[in-house]
Amino acid sequence: MATKALTPLANITLSSAQASVTFSSISGAYRDLKIVISGKHSSANENILIRLNSDTGSNYSYVYMLGSGSGSGASGASTTTGLIVGSLATGQSDAIIELMDYSATDKHKTALARSNDAANQTSAWATRWANTAAVTSVQVLVSGTFAAGSTFALYGVSA
Amino acid sequence: MPLITSFAGVAARAYGWTGALAAEDYELISTNLVSSATAQVDIDLSGLSAYKHLQIRMTCRSSRGATNDSIMFRLNGSTSSIYDIHILYGDGGSAVSAAGTNTSFGYISDFFAASSAASGNFGGAIIDILDAFSTTKNKTVRALSGNTTNANGIALGSTGFRSTSALTGFRVFSNTGSNIEAGSRFSLYGLRG
Numbered sequence: 001m002a003t004k005a006l007t008p009l010a011n012i013t014l015s016s017a018q019a020s021v022t023f024s025s026i027s028g029a030y031r032d033l034k035i036v037i038s039g040k041h042s043s044a045n046e047n048i049l050i051r052l053n054s055d056t057g058s059n060y061s062y063v064y065m066l067g068s069g070s071g072s073g074a075s076g077a078s079t080t081t082g083l084i085v086g087s088l089a090t091g092q093s094d095a096i097i098e099l100m101d102y103s104a105t106d107k108h109k110t111a112l113a114r115s116n117d118a119a120n121q122t123s124a125w126a127t128r129w130a131n132t133a134a135v136t137s138v139q140v141l142v143s144g145t146f147a148a149g150s151t152f153a154l155y156g157v158s159a
Numbered sequence: 160m161p162l163i164t165s166f167a168g169v170a171a172r173a174y175g176w177t178g179a180l181a182a183e184d185y186e187l188i189s190t191n192l193v194s195s196a197t198a199q200v201d202i203d204l205s206g207l208s209a210y211k212h213l214q215i216r217m218t219c220r221s222s223r224g225a226t227n228d229s230i231m232f233r234l235n236g237s238t239s240s241i242y243d244i245h246i247l248y249g250d251g252g253s254a255v256s257a258a259g260t261n262t263s264f265g266y267i268s269d270f271f272a273a274s275s276a277a278s279g280n281f282g283g284a285i286i287d288i289l290d291a292f293s294t295t296k297n298k299t300v301r302a303l304s305g306n307t308t309n310a311n312g313i314a315l316g317s318t319g320f321r322s323t324s325a326l327t328g329f330r331v332f333s334n335t336g337s338n339i340e341a342g343s344r345f346s347l348y349g350l351r352g
Binding site: 003004005006031032061062063064065066067072073074075076078098100101104106107108110111112114124125126127128130132157158159 | 185186187190216218247248249250251252253254255270277279280281282283284285303304305306307311312313315342344346348
């Protein structure tokens with residue numbers, strides 16, 4: 001018997017600017033998480049960072065590629081303090097992050113992301129948290145603040 | 160629930176994510192969690208014509224004696240040279256494009272972790288198969304994949320399969336002849352339309 005694939009778990013809409021949002025006490029009943037971000041930065045262009053289970057250590061890594069209209073680029077880093085999953089600008093931006101096998105306890109957590117900032121660039125990211133613990137909290141943050149009205153949605157993907 | 164059914168004569172469907180998704184629109188069909196190393200994983204697509212499109216979500220690790228491995232696919236078991244692939248990837252330093260015509264496989268990723276990568280490191284991919292059961296269209300498969308290992312990579316892949324046959328099977332395998340390791344996971348989803 002087929003199972004519904006996507007289950008909405010939480011929605012956050014900012015009533016005022018703030019530096020981060022946190023999804024906590026995440027059920028382990030799903031296989032993947034999908035995080036959908038639609039918003040703006042209050043004042044600048046900054047990367048969107050995700051931290052899992054409150055880990056602020058240098059236990060993350062990322063690689064990305066982007067197209068800006070005037071050129072393409074790519075880079076990465078083997079040790080960072082969060083999953084970098086896209087960019088946010090003062091114009092409308094979005095990111096969709098697929099956190100694979102978040103509830104597994106035998107795998108590092110790999111996230112695949114697509115991010116679009118219509119005024120500046122489109123990008124794709126692969127990023128990894130080098131920890132096999134099941135993810136129970138997801139913090140989304142940015143240097144500076146997310147603007148009021150920015151939305152953050154969390155979905156569980158069945159498997 | 161589909162929001163748009165047609166636009167200017169071109170069939171188009173959009174799916175809205177609401178707080179109350181209809182169970183019948185986007186469904187989990189099956190999950191294969193590999194329990195012991197295997198040369199290939201076969202995902203059965205027969206009898207699924209009630210769905211219009213398919214999606215495969217996977218995490219995978221290879222037994223290849225390196226930090227990464229290339230994982231590819233075949234449709235309907237076809238080893239004929241009727242696939243065409245295009246790839247755009249970032250390797251941590253450059254954005255690179257590549258292509259292959261008349262290949263005997265479709266492209267998932269070159270960046271799944273292999274035996275020299277840190278324990279627990281796998282790599283992921285999300286694969287969309289459009290109009291999987293059409294008998295009037297060649298099949299289009301796209302993949303978003305990536306991982307961070309000693310060989311970093313984020314990739315967008317596109318495969319054209321020059322056959323109008325309805326799909327009956329999706330085979331995943333290592334292009335280096337290595338095994339797919341235990342713990343690798345392949346979940347199949349169907350989208351109605």
